[in-house]
Amino acid sequence: DQEFDKQLNERMKLAEREKVSALKVAAKESEIEIERLKSEIRHKEDSTKTAVKLAQHEIMNERDSLKQKLEAADTAKELAMSKAVDQVAQERDTLKNNLERANLEKHFSENALKDKYKTQIRDRDDTIERLKDMKARLSTKMVGESLEQHCEIEFNKLRSTAFQSAYFEKDNDVRTGSKGDYIFRDHDENGTEIVSIMFEMKNESESTATKNKNEDFLKELDKDRAEKGCEYAVL
Structure with missing residues (x-):
């Protein structure tokens, strides 16, 4: 009986040691898996951040490009409008000058004719x-x-x-x-x-x-x- 108890006790101790050893191995493997998963998560996070930055950069570039095109279009429109206004103003001034000159010539002509008639009368x-x-x-x-x-x-x-x-x-x-x-x-x-x-x-x-x-x-x-x-x- 003592021998049996001794053997049983030793087997129980061995089983306990094997259990502890197995737990340590499992814990180590768990730590390794956790680190791997953490590393994978960090890698994915970095990839996501990089993708987001690239997307943001592309969006900014597209926005700047559209803004430049819009500003260029506005500038061209303003130039065209300014040119049209200047042209109309020049035509108006030309017509105004022609009218003033015609009125002046008419005035001189009428005065000359009146003077002639007065002299004749x-x-x-x-x-x-x-x-x-x-x-x-x-x-x-x-x-x-x-x-x-x-x-x-x-x-x-x-x-x-x-x-x-x-x-x-x-x-x-x-x-x-x-x-x-x-x-x-x-x-x-x-x-x-x-x-x-x-x-x-x-x-x-x-x-x-x-x-x-x-x-x-x-x-x-x-x-x-x-x-x-x-x-x-x-x-």
């Missing part, structure tokens, strides 16, 4: 005054004849200097049933008529039996003026 007024003076000194018959002759003579004196494109002639056209005495027409350098006058010359001395007023002749004179295409009429 003043000359006519002077002529009328001289004719009035002659009328006061001449007989009834002589007034009409002398007035016509005087007007022709005075006109011919000035024709070469002041009336190179004008004519002053007797109205001999009786197709419409009546006529005036003289027609005056003047033209510019382009041949365009600028003034036309129908002249009717009436006279009356102190001894004339039938007295007439100027108003008595105006209707017929205006009719003759219109029929002969004159702008003005002078009695």
Whole structure:
């Protein structure tokens, strides 16, 4: 019995030692597996971090590229818009300058024409005054004849200097049933008529039996003026 107990005790001790040894081996293997798994996890974490960084880098690069393209497009759009605005502004300024120049030329032309007409009217007024003076000194018959002759003579004196494109002639056209005495027409350098006058010359001395007023002749004179295409009429 003692021998049996001894052997049993030894076997139990051996089994205990084997158990402890097996536990140590298992623990060691577990530690090794744990370290392997930790290493694998770290490797995967590092790979994931690297992949994330690469992805972030690519995203940043793509964003920067898109931003540059957008800025370039905005710049091109601004340049195109600025160019279009400048072109329209230049066209506006050109039209404005042309209009101002045209208005200025028109103003000068109108003033020159007004001055010319004023001079002509003043000359006519002077002529009328001289004719009035002659009328006061001449007989009834002589007034009409002398007035016509005087007007022709005075006109011919000035024709070469002041009336190179004008004519002053007797109205001999009786197709419409009546006529005036003289027609005056003047033209510019382009041949365009600028003034036309129908002249009717009436006279009356102190001894004339039938007295007439100027108003008595105006209707017929205006009719003759219109029929002969004159702008003005002078009695």
